[in-house]
Amino acid sequence: MKILLMGHPNVGKSVFFNRLTGAKVLESNYPGTTVDFMKGWMRLEGEDVELIDVPGAFSLEPKDRAEEVAVKMLAENKDSVIVCVLDASKIERGLYLALEIIEKGYPAVVALNMWDVAEDKNIRIDVEKLERILGVPVVPTTAISGEGFKELVSKIKEAAPVKIEKIIESAGGRESAAVS
Amino acid sequence: MKEGEEKFGQIYFAVLGVVALAFGVAELIASAGEGFTWGILDSSGASDPMFLPWKAIILLAAGLFYLSSVNNFAEVHQLAKAVMASIMIWIVAGMAIWARIASSIPGEETWFNNLEGFLASYAPPYCPEMFLLLFSLVIVYYILKEE
Amino acid sequence: MPLSVDARWDLIDKISKQTVEFGARKHTLKDAIAELTVKPLTGIPVAIAVIYGFWSFFCDFAGTLFTDGFMVRLFDEHWLPWLQSVFPGGLKNPFYALMVDAGHIEGGVLVASDNCFEAFGVLTSGFFVVFGVVLWAVLAFYLMFAILEDAGYLPRLAVLVDTVLHKIGLHGYAIVPTFLSLGCNVPGVTATRPLETRKQRFMMMTLLAIFVPCGAQIGIMQDLVPEMMGWIFLTLAIGYLGFGFILNKIVPGKSPELIMDVPPYQMPTLRNIVRKLWIRTSRFLIVAVPFVLLGSIIVGLMYLTGAMDWLAAVLGPLLMGWFGVPSETVAPLIAGFLRKDLAVGILGGLMEQGIMTTFQVFTSVILLCIYFPCLATFALMLKEENGKEILGSLASLVAMVFVYGGLIHLVGIMLGVA
Numbered sequence: 001m002k003i004l005l006m007g008h009p010n011v012g013k014s015v016f017f018n019r020l021t022g023a024k025v026l027e028s029n030y031p032g033t034t035v036d037f038m039k040g041w042m043r044l045e046g047e048d049v050e051l052i053d054v055p056g057a058f059s060l061e062p063k064d065r066a067e068e069v070a071v072k073m074l075a076e077n078k079d080s081v082i083v084c085v086l087d088a089s090k091i092e093r094g095l096y097l098a099l100e101i102i103e104k105g106y107p108a109v110v111a112l113n114m115w116d117v118a119e120d121k122n123i124r125i126d127v128e129k130l131e132r133i134l135g136v137p138v139v140p141t142t143a144i145s146g147e148g149f150k151e152l153v154s155k156i157k158e159a160a161p162v163k164i165e166k167i168i169e170s171a172g173g174r175e176s177a178a179v180s
Numbered sequence: 181m182k183e184g185e186e187k188f189g190q191i192y193f194a195v196l197g198v199v200a201l202a203f204g205v206a207e208l209i210a211s212a213g214e215g216f217t218w219g220i221l222d223s224s225g226a227s228d229p230m231f232l233p234w235k236a237i238i239l240l241a242a243g244l245f246y247l248s249s250v251n252n253f254a255e256v257h258q259l260a261k262a263v264m265a266s267i268m269i270w271i272v273a274g275m276a277i278w279a280r281i282a283s284s285i286p287g288e289e290t291w292f293n294n295l296e297g298f299l300a301s302y303a304p305p306y307c308p309e310m311f312l313l314l315f316s317l318v319i320v321y322y323i324l325k326e327e
Numbered sequence: 328m329p330l331s332v333d334a335r336w337d338l339i340d341k342i343s344k345q346t347v348e349f350g351a352r353k354h355t356l357k358d359a360i361a362e363l364t365v366k367p368l369t370g371i372p373v374a375i376a377v378i379y380g381f382w383s384f385f386c387d388f389a390g391t392l393f394t395d396g397f398m399v400r401l402f403d404e405h406w407l408p409w410l411q412s413v414f415p416g417g418l419k420n421p422f423y424a425l426m427v428d429a430g431h432i433e434g435g436v437l438v439a440s441d442n443c444f445e446a447f448g449v450l451t452s453g454f455f456v457v458f459g460v461v462l463w464a465v466l467a468f469y470l471m472f473a474i475l476e477d478a479g480y481l482p483r484l485a486v487l488v489d490t491v492l493h494k495i496g497l498h499g500y501a502i503v504p505t506f507l508s509l510g511c512n513v514p515g516v517t518a519t520r521p522l523e524t525r526k527q528r529f530m531m532m533t534l535l536a537i538f539v540p541c542g543a544q545i546g547i548m549q550d551l552v553p554e555m556m557g558w559i560f561l562t563l564a565i566g567y568l569g570f571g572f573i574l575n576k577i578v579p580g581k582s583p584e585l586i587m588d589v590p591p592y593q594m595p596t597l598r599n600i601v602r603k604l605w606i607r608t609s610r611f612l613i614v615a616v617p618f619v620l621l622g623s624i625i626v627g628l629m630y631l632t633g634a635m636d637w638l639a640a641v642l643g644p645l646l647m648g649w650f651g652v653p654s655e656t657v658a659p660l661i662a663g664f665l666r667k668d669l670a671v672g673i674l675g676g677l678m679e680q681g682i683m684t685t686f687q688v689f690t691s692v693i694l695l696c697i698y699f700p701c702l703a704t705f706a707l708m709l710k711e712e713n714g715k716e717i718l719g720s721l722a723s724l725v726a727m728v729f730v731y732g733g734l735i736h737l738v739g740i741m742l743g744v745a
């Protein structure tokens with residue numbers, strides 16, 4: 001099993017990576033490109049699992065080199081759990097990528113990072129409801145202070161693939177979604 | 181925060197920041213050498229040579245915090261820097277006061293100090309952070325205002 | 328069939344309408360201050376201020392107020408003279424020497440001691456170390472520690488130093504056992520349990536046992552050589568980081584991150600603080616008191632039977648040649664197996680007799696820290712480690728003591744102070 005950290009650029013993936021992995025990390029170059037990524041290990045229930053800091057991507061329809069690499073890495077690691085790191089203060093944008101990943105059938109955990117920033121911008125997110133709709137664990141985090149990490153790690157094992165139809169249904173059905 | 185209050189805070193804490201910086205530099209120099217006494221201001225490294233350089237670093241940092249808070253002072257994150265600077269000064273000054281309290285209670289020859297000796301422990305000269313402490317208390321007004 | 332781009336945006340719109348709300352909340356001053364404590368640029372100066380407060384409180388509470396203010400007078404002017412007058416026997420009586428005052432030679436005659444550091448008796452030096460010095464140091468330490476812990480500052484400090492500690496194969500969490508060890512190494516070693524791998528635990532325990540002086544020891548050092556404390560801590564910190572780096576390279580295994588829970592900041596409650604203080608301090612006393620008293624008895628007996636002189640003669644050349652300390656330091660080194668605080672206390676007695684140079688005092692204090700963990704800590708390590716690790720621990724102990732002790736001597740020679 002591997003864990004992939006995915007999300008837009010600048011949402012805090014690298015801070016996540018540094019906090020979650022041990023002291024030994026590898027920076028490598030994706031074969032045939034100039035795109036670098038970090039690889040490390042973390043401990044999950046007594047097992048060593050590989051953690052990859054995937055280059056930032058806005059969507060899975062690649063528009064630049066980094067996104068191409070992100071899509072390739074996702075495709076190469078079919079058996080991995082994806083930690084979708086979102087900027088909680090811009091949740092809609094991040095959800096787009098998260099939904100794409102879920103649609104492809106990957107088990108996912110959603111980290112609502114920058115929770116402190118969202119709080120400061122008057123943004124309130126109903127985490128429980130979001131979790132119910134998406135059907136995957138959702139955890140608010142503030143990467144720089146370490147808040148939420150312990151919970152996030154404990155939720156990784158709960159990640160399971162979810163059918164997109166289920167999500168549409170929980171969100172109120174396809175028609176109404178299309179109408180609104 | 182009213183505009184006048186913001187303006188006042190900006191000027192006040194800019195000045196205090198510069199003073200804190202100056203004291204920090206002075207203590208840094210004092211920690212390297214003999215220290216100095218200047219009127220009722222005292223920064224002699226003799227009593228606690230191990231703490232003096234750290235004290236200097238903290239005062240320098242507090243000065244920088246004050247100065248960086250001045251721009252857009254009314255905004256909460258900016259104000260927080262001034263509050264933090266004050267808290268750092270309170271820690272350092274609080275410990276200086278605590279050191280005096282600790283040495284004022286036991287007497288020279290007797291178990292407990294007599295009144296005279298007790299009061300004498302609180303006589304000047306004072307170290308720089310005690311002066312800063314006094315002037316940093318203005319921040320309390322802004323804290324109350326914010327809440 | 329995958330959703331079209333528009334359908335996906337519609338779905339997102341739907342979801343966010345139900346879950347996202349623009350509340351009336353903005354960052355309060357408290358939030359903003361909390362943020363300043365975790366961002367590196369501002370967090371590091373804040374951490375320096377907090378640790379500064381921690382140690383100055385410690386020094387003035389334990390040193391100035393209790394030990395120097397009251398305890399020294401109590402023990403030297405009342406307890407010691409009283410025992411000297413009422414205890415049966417006299418200066419040359421072995422039992423009296425063991426329990427009260429061994430005296431010392433001055434101008435060829437045996438004279439009575441006038442302070443509890445020099446008396447070397449179980450009831451005098453032993454009691455003075457525990458109740459005159461160490462108790463207050465430990466109390467002050469645990470008070471500050473409990474406040475930082477309950478306020479929620481400790482895990483944030485750990486996050487703050489995480490990146491730096493990664494460079495030596497440790498993690499931010501290492502702050503917790505290290506800090507705890509500064510109170511007493513025993514709970515410090517216990518706090519290595521949450522670490523994930525044997526490598527991490529082995530490294531952490533070894534570093535703690537060697538390079539982290541306990542509150543008892545610090546209290547006594549602060550009393551004896553306050554002007555050296557900065558250099559002592561610097562030397563130990565360099566050893567801790569340097570040997571951490573080396574151990575991380577040579578010890579096989581992985582060192583994964585330990586994720587700590589970071590609760591929100593909160594006001595510590597008095598009740599909780601008092602409870603923690605009581606539990607930790609009483610536990611400390613239960614561990615420490617028997618060892619200190621036993622230590623005083625053993626050292627006293629070794630003096631009386633001549634075993635100490637023999638050991639000093641045997642080990643003297645090694646001590647003098649390699650570490651540059653006089654053979655008299657054998658006594659504190661023996662006592663150090665039992666309690667480091669007692670050992671530093673004995674060293675204090677030697678200092679008062681004026682047989683050591685300043686640099687020798689410094690080297691001896693460092694040697695006492697690093698040469699062996701106290702018995703209580705060692706017993707705990709025996710319990711926590713397996714056979715191979717024990718051997719590894721002992722081997723690294725010996726290696727570190729000789730390398731580092733010799734290095735300090737060498738630096739002293741080069742600086743012309745040894």
Ligand SMILES: Nc1nc2c(ncn2[C@@H]2O[C@H](COP(=O)(O)OP(=O)(O)O)[C@@H](O)[C@H]2O)c(=O)[nH]1
Nearest residue numbers: 009010011012013014015113114115142143144
């Ligand atoms: N305020 C705040 N800043 C964060 C948080 N997480 C990350 N950052 C900051 O966001 C910036 C980008 O983080 P980084 O990990 O490099 O993003 P990446 O591009 O996703 O790898 C850095 O300056 C981080 O310090 C958070 O939870 N709160």
Ligand SMILES: [Mg+2]
Nearest residue numbers: 010013014053
């Ligand atoms: Mg990055």
